[in-house]
Amino acid sequence: MTRADMQAHPTPRRIGGRTALAGVIGWPVAHSRSPLMHNFWLAQYGIDGAYVPLPVRPGAFDVAVRGLQAAGFRGTNVTIPHKEAAFRIVDRLDRSARRSGSVNTLVFAPDGAIEGYSTDGDGFVANVEAHGIAVTGGRALLLGAGGAARAIAASLLDRGVAVTIANRTAARAHELADAMRADAEAGAMVDVAPWDGLGTVLPGCGMLVNTTSVGMHGGPPGDLPVDLALATPALVVCDIVYVPRQTALLRTAAARGLRCVDGLGMLIHQARLGFRKWFGTDPVIGPEVEALLDADLRGEES
Numbered sequence: 528m529t530r531a532d533m534q535a536h537p538t539p540r541r542i543g544g545r546t547a548l549a550g551v552i553g554w555p556v557a558h559s560r561s562p563l564m565h566n567f568w569l570a571q572y573g574i575d576g577a578y579v580p581l582p583v584r585p586g587a588f589d590v591a592v593r594g595l596q597a598a599g600f601r602g603t604n605v606t607i608p609h610k611e612a613a614f615r616i617v618d619r620l621d622r623s624a625r626r627s628g629s630v631n632t633l634v635f636a637p638d639g640a641i642e643g644y645s646t647d648g649d650g651f652v653a654n655v656e657a658h659g660i661a662v663t664g665g666r667a668l669l670l671g672a673g674g675a676a677r678a679i680a681a682s683l684l685d686r687g688v689a690v691t692i693a694n695r696t697a698a699r700a701h702e703l704a705d706a707m708r709a710d711a712e713a714g715a716m717v718d719v720a721p722w723d724g725l726g727t728v729l730p731g732c733g734m735l736v737n738t739t740s741v742g743m744h745g746g747p748p749g750d751l752p753v754d755l756a757l758a759t760p761a762l763v764v765c766d767i768v769y770v771p772r773q774t775a776l777l778r779t780a781a782a783r784g785l786r787c788v789d790g791l792g793m794l795i796h797q798a799r800l801g802f803r804k805w806f807g808t809d810p811v812i813g814p815e816v817e818a819l820l821d822a823d824l825r826g827e828e829s
């Protein structure tokens with residue numbers, strides 16, 4: 528076949544009756560990098576599968592999920608604004624989801640049950656560990672008390688890391704601390720510090736984690752109330768914002784010679800469980816998928 532013939536008759540991607548289907552439900556969802564990531568892994572492993580964005584309006588979540596399940600999907604990721612609705616619809620909640628109070632991964636089990644998982648916390652920890660940093664013991668200062676903070680706090684506490692929470696809205700920090708304390712295993716290893724009083728807290732911490740949207744491209748203006756001059760040289764500075772990868776916090780930390788972990792790896796690691804459950808292969812997280820997402824995200828920053 529000549530080049531002209533191929534252009535006239537391109538080979539279609541084969542989607543058949545056995546193709547395993549999954550996707551990401553959100554509103555909006557067009558910005559999601561999950562399709563790029565999962566379809567990369569599907570191609571890398573030669574798996575007969577497809578992963579699609581699923582724009583679902585608020586209020587239409589339940590009917591969409593039941594429909595996808597009835598249509599033979601293996602499951603979905605769930606993003607804003609549906610994570611709490613996903614928590615409510617599941618028949619079986621994984622411990623990670625119970626602790627996080629939300630679900631970002633649905634699995635349609637063969638027995639007809641809908642299983643719910645929260646993978647953000649373990650994705651965060653796996654990414655830090657992938658940087659050669661042990662996540663065990665010590666104290667972490669967590670900035671923020673939103674959905675991501677809750678998942679990360681639970682995973683850190685599970686690994687024996689004490690957590691100090693500071694949030695612009697103090698009441699939400701206390702709510703999060705109370706939710707964590709309610710879990711017997713977390714015990715009293717969680718406390719709250721005032722947003723404007725972190726100068727005495729930071730020197731006692733081995734890890735600082737920004738889980739707020741401060742620093743995000745298009746996010747709220749302003750600075751985080753931490754003075755890295757007060758940190759010990761051993762402090763690990765993590766930012767879960769991934770657009771841009773090098774936030775102002777991470778730039779300042781790097782200039783001080785502190786170890787830094789950006790948010791892109793968390794995005795990749797949190798995707799792993801869903802891929803394994805839906806497509807039956809545990810994807811190895813290599814530099815290729817990171818480079819692919821990095822290039823794509825740079826387009827958004829410019």
Ligand SMILES: NC(=O)c1ccc[n+]([C@@H]2O[C@H](COP(=O)([O-])OP(=O)(O)OC[C@H]3O[C@@H](n4cnc5c(N)ncnc54)[C@H](OP(=O)(O)O)[C@@H]3O)[C@@H](O)[C@H]2O)c1
Nearest residue numbers: 671672673674675695696738739740743747767790793794
């Ligand atoms: N890397 C990843 O895989 C990953 C995964 C999940 C989320 N993220 C990122 O993490 C960030 C938070 O996500 P989320 O789902 O937890 O959001 P969320 O539930 O809406 O929480 C937002 C948090 O940011 C704080 N915040 C917002 N504006 C602020 C400001 N101007 N000054 C100080 N604090 C402010 C909020 O504080 P108040 O309570 O005072 O409003 C709250 O603690 C987003 O940038 C998101 O993209 C990354």
